[in-house]
Amino acid sequence: MKYSRQRDLILKTLQENAIHPTADVLYAMIKEIEPSISLATVYRNLNQLADQGIIRRIRGLDGSAHFDHNTHNHYHFICSQCNKVYDVPYDIIPELADKAAERTGLLIESYDISFRGICPDCKKLN
DSSP: OOOOHHHHHHHHHHHHOTTOOBHHHHHHHHHHHOTTOOHHHHHHHHHHHHHTTSSEEEEOTTSOEEEESOOSSEEEEEETTTOOEEEEEGGGSTTHHHHHHHHHOOOOOOOOOEEEEOOHHHHHHO
16 A cells, blocks of 8 residues: 555544544544545545554444554444444453354454443443
8 A cells, every 4th residue: 555644644543543433533533634635535545444454444333334443352342322432352252253263163264343232421321
């Protein structure tokens, strides 16, 4: 992938904001720094970065894609009320994929495990 100043800015902004933003949220952040950037440029670059494995694409409850700069093994928790995405440490159940492969005979090449429920902030509101 060729170097691109805009792609570099998109990746840097994503790395500095570990909130698993959607492309629209990330675009709003970047627009403050780089007013000339287009939404299409943000979408295109996020998809290229995800396709290259540099970032992760996470499907949210609302059908929108969220993006994560953390490509290390971890799980996600998606709040069913506010749609925020949180990281869940891998070491809670580190051998889950290995056990699934052993019991089923499947060759697991990758996985994206998401827990769904209500986050602490939303629980306070109820």
